[in-house]
Amino acid sequence: TKVHHHEFIVQETPVKRLCEEHNIITVNGQFPGPTLEVREGDTLVVNVVNRAQYNVTIHWHGIRQFRTGWADGPEFVTQCPIKPGGSYKYRFTIEGQEGTLWWHAHSSWLRATVYGALIIRPREDKPYPFEKPSREVPILLGEWWNANPVEVIREAQRTGGGPNVSDAFTVNGQPGDLYNCSREDTTAISVKPGETALLRFINSALNHELFVSIASHKMTVVGVDASYTKPFVTSVLMIAPGQTTDVLVTMDQAPTRYYIAARGYVTAQGVAFDNTTTTAILEYDCGCTTELGPTIPPAFPTLPAFNDTGAATAFSAGIKSPRKVEIPSPVDENLFFTVGLGLFNCEPGQLCGGPNNNTRFTASMNNVSFVFPKATSLLHAHYYDMPGVFTTDFPAYPPVQFDYTAQNVSQSLWQPIPATKLYKLRFGSVVQVVLQDTSIVTPENHPIHLHGYDFYILAEGFGNYDAEKDADKFNLENPPQRNTVAVPVNGWAVIRFRADNPGVWLMHCHLDVHITWGLAMAFLVEDGYGELQSLEAPPVDLPMC
Ligand code: C2O
Numbered sequence: 001t002k003v004h005h006h007e008f009i010v011q012e013t014p015v016k017r018l019c020e021e022h023n024i025i026t027v028n029g030q031f032p033g034p035t036l037e038v039r040e041g042d043t044l045v046v047n048v049v050n051r052a053q054y055n056v057t058i059h060w061h062g063i064r065q066f067r068t069g070w071a072d073g074p075e076f077v078t079q080c081p082i083k084p085g086g087s088y089k090y091r092f093t094i095e096g097q098e099g100t101l102w103w104h105a106h107s108s109w110l111r112a113t114v115y116g117a118l119i120i121r122p123r124e125d126k127p128y129p130f131e132k133p134s135r136e137v138p139i140l141l142g143e144w145w146n147a148n149p150v151e152v153i154r155e156a157q158r159t160g161g162g163p164n165v166s167d168a169f170t171v172n173g174q175p176g177d178l179y180n181c182s183r184e185d186t187t188a189i190s191v192k193p194g195e196t197a198l199l200r201f202i203n204s205a206l207n208h209e210l211f212v213s214i215a216s217h218k219m220t221v222v223g224v225d226a227s228y229t230k231p232f233v234t235s236v237l238m239i240a241p242g243q244t245t246d247v248l249v250t251m252d253q254a255p256t257r258y259y260i261a262a263r264g265y266v267t268a269q270g271v272a273f274d275n276t277t278t279t280a281i282l283e284y285d286c287g288c289t290t291e292l293g294p295t296i297p298p299a300f301p302t303l304p305a306f307n308d309t310g311a312a313t314a315f316s317a318g319i320k321s322p323r324k325v326e327i328p329s330p331v332d333e334n335l336f337f338t339v340g341l342g343l344f345n346c347e348p349g350q351l352c353g354g355p356n357n358n359t360r361f362t363a364s365m366n367n368v369s370f371v372f373p374k375a376t377s378l379l380h381a382h383y384y385d386m387p388g389v390f391t392t393d394f395p396a397y398p399p400v401q402f403d404y405t406a407q408n409v410s411q412s413l414w415q416p417i418p419a420t421k422l423y424k425l426r427f428g429s430v431v432q433v434v435l436q437d438t439s440i441v442t443p444e445n446h447p448i449h450l451h452g453y454d455f456y457i458l459a460e461g462f463g464n465y466d467a468e469k470d471a472d473k474f475n476l477e478n479p480p481q482r483n484t485v486a487v488p489v490n491g492w493a494v495i496r497f498r499a500d501n502p503g504v505w506l507m508h509c510h511l512d513v514h515i516t517w518g519l520a521m522a523f524l525v526e527d528g529y530g531e532l533q534s535l536e537a538p539p540v541d542l543p544m545c
Contacts, residue, residue: 001041001123006034008058010082010105010114011051017144017174018167019181024113024148025052025105031173032140032204033116036103040123043093048082054150055081055107058090060118061242062101062226062483065452067536068092069379069503072451074106076372077506077522078379080545081107088543097454098122099226100138100200100244109512112149112166115140115204120226129322130222130231133198133248137189141212141239141262142170143205143274153516160346160360161353162271163513169205169262169278176279177259178295187280193255198222199247203239206512208264208274209445209486211311212237212245213301214282215258219247221319227454227481230320236304238265238312240447242484242510255286256293259300266306267489268444275306309489312445316460316486321478327456328498332429336465337365338398339446339487339509339519340438342416355441362517363509364416366395369518370508371420376545378422379504382524383538394421394521404438404464405490413440416518423521425499427528432458434465435485436492446514448493449484452505452525455497456481462491484510502527502535 013026027033038044050056059073071090072078082088098120105114117138122128143166145152156163168175168182175182191197199219203210213236221232223246237245263277281292293299304311343359346352354360362369373381373389381389402409425431435448457480459473474494487493508520527534 001039001043003043003045004038006036006046008046008048009051010048010056018146018179020146022146025054025110027114027116031113032142033114035117035119035138037119037121038094039121040094040096040098043091046090047087048090049087050082050084053084054110055083056110056114057081057106058103059106060090060092060101060103063092063094064097064454064501065092066095066501067534069452069535070538070542074451074506076374076377077504079377080543082543086543088541089539091539094120097226099223099228100202100246101226102202102204102244104204109149109153109206111512112143112145112206115142117200117202119200129228130248131196134195135191135197136200137197138200138202139280140172140202140204141210142173143208144168144170144175149206157516159351159353162361165272165274166206168276169208169210169274171260171262171278171280178277178279188283189280190283190285191251192285193251196248196250199249201237201239201245201247203241203243205241207241208266209238209240209447210262211265211303212239212262213303214249214260215301216253216298217249217258219249222246222248224319224480225454225482225484228322229480230322230478232318234315234318236311236315238315240484240486240510242447242449243482251284255284255288257284257299258282259295261301261303263303264306265312267309268442271442277303313488319480321480324477325456325479327476327479328430328496330430331432331496333425333431335431335433336397336436337433338367338404338436338438339365339448341441341444341517342369343414343441345415362416363514363519365519365521366398367413367416368394368421368521369416369418370520371418371518373420374545378522382504383535390420390422392422392424392524394423404436405443407439409440418518421521422504422524425523425525427499427502427526427533429499430496431499432494432496434492434494435487436465437487437490439490443490445489446487446519447484447510448487448507449510450505450507452501452503453497454481454483455495457485458494458496460488460491460493462488465492499523499525501525502533
C-alpha cells in the first residue's frame with residue numbers, strides 16, 4: 001500500500017461558461033477539481049490551503065474514515081472551517097471500499113464549484129470482479145450558476161424563499177451543445193470500436209437528481225457508491241446528488257458520434273427547476289469525419305420525463321449486491337425518521353419569501369430543524385466533553401403521528417423546532433432507520449446521505465411505512481450497499497448499519513438547499529473497547545473556530 005500526498009489550493013479562478021466569465025472558487029485552478037486515484041488500503045494525505053475569501057472545508061464523500069472522523073470535513077460537525085489564509089492536512093486510509101467516490105467542499109454552497117472524483121481501485125494483483133475495461137472515464141455531473149452560488153443561498157436565507165435555480169447542468173464542468181456558447185467546449189469522450197469502457201458517473205449537482213442516458217448504447221451497472229453490484233443492464237440511470245454509479249459500456253454500435261445526456265428528475269410540485277439538458281459526446285475513434293446527427297435517436301438518447309417516478313423506481317429496484325450479504329442483526333436501535341420540508345411563520349419585521357407570503361422555508365427530520373454550532377465543532381465538543389454545544393435527545397420517532405403523505409397536516413408539524421440534537425449510539429449496535437418522506441410542504445424525493453458509514457438499503461416503498469404490511473418488501477438476501485439513499489417521493493426507505501465507527505456523523509439530505517434549511521441530524525457513536533475501537537486523537541493542525 002502507498003501513501004499519496006496532494007496539495008489542494010482553494011483559490012479564486014476566472015472561468016468562462018454560457019458566454020460569461022466569472023471568478024469561481026476552484027481547487028488548484030481546475031474545474032472540476034483534480035481526480036484522486038488510489039488503491040484500496042492506501043493512505044491519502046491532502047494539504048488543503050485556503051487562498052480564497054471564504055471559510056472552507058473538504059469532505060471525502062463516502063470514505064468511511066474509520067476512527068479518523070477529524071478528517072471527514074463537514075464544517076462545524078467534525079472540524080471548524082479552514083479560514084482564509086489557513087490550511088489543514090486531511091489524512092485517512094481507504095479500507096474495504098472499491099469503486100467511485102468523490103470529494104467536495106462542505107461549507108455554504110461552495111461545493112457548486114469545489115468538487116472532484118476519488119477513484120479507488122482494487123489492491124495490486126487484485127482484479128475487478130468484472131471484465132477488465134480497456135478505458136476508465138470519470139464523468140462528473142454538475143450544475144452551473146452565472147451568479148455566485150454562495151450569494152444565491154445567502155439571498156434565499158435572507159428572504160426565506162427558495163433559491164434561484166442554476167443556469168445549466170454540466171458534464172465534467174461543461175454545459176454541452178444545447179446551451180449558449182457551449183458547443184466548442186462540450187466534453188468529448190473518445191473510444192475505440194469494440195472496446196468496453198468503465199464510466200464512473202458522479203452526481204455532484206447541488207440540488208438535482210438526474211436521469212442519464214447514452215444514445216444507442218446499453219449500460220451495465222457494476223458498482224454504486226464504491227460498493228460492487230450485481231451486473232444490471234439498463235438504458236437509463238437515475239443518480240441522486242452524492243451518489244455514484246459505475247457502468248460498463250461496450251462500443252458495439254456504428255462507429256460515429258453519440259450524445260450522452262442528463263437532465264433533472266424533479267418530484268416537487270410547483271417549484272422552479274432547471275428543465276434543461278446537458279450533453280457530452282461519445283466519440284468513436286474511427287477516422288471518420290461524421291458530423292454529429294441531430295438531437296434525435298439514434299444519435300440522441302430518449303430520456304424519461306422530468307417527473308417519471310416509474311423510471312426512477314425501476315432503476316433503484318435493479319441495484320443489488322452481487323451475492324448474499326451478511327446483514328447486521330439483530331437490530332438494537334429501531335428508528336423512524338421523517339424527512340421533509342416545513343415552514344416557519346414569519347416573525348414581525350422578517351422577510352417572508354416562503355409560500356403565501358407569510359412563511360419562510362425550513363426543513364427537518366422528526367420535526368427538528370438542525371442547527372449547526374458556530375463556536376466549535378460537534379466532534380470537538382464530544383471529544384473534550386464540552387457542555388452546552390449539543391444535546392443527545394434527538395427523537396427516535398416523530399413527536400406526532402400523522403398521515404405523512406397527506407398535505408395540510410396540523411400546524412405543529414409545520415413549525416419544526418430549530419435545535420442541535422444528536423442521537424447517541426453504543427459502539428457496535430445495529431441500527432435500522434426508516435426514512436419517511438413527508439408532504440407537509442410538497443412531496444419530494446430526498447437523497448439522504450450518512451457520513452462515516454455504508455448502509456444496506458433493505459426496502460423502499462410508497463405511502464406511509466407500515467412495519468407489518470411492508471415486511472414482505474425487505475430484501476434480506478442481496479440488498480445494495482450505499483452511502484446515499486434516494487428516499488422515494490411520497491414514500492420511504494429502510495436502511496441498516498452497524499455503528500462500528502466512533503465519532504460524530506452527519507446524516508442529511510444531499511440537496512444543498514435542504515441541508516441549508518436544516519434537513520439533517522447527527523449520530524454520536526461512542527468509543528468501543530480499547531484503542532482500536534476508539535476515535536483517534538485530533539490532528540495538531542485541526543482548525544479552531
Ligand atoms: Cu457529500 Cu455531507 O456530503
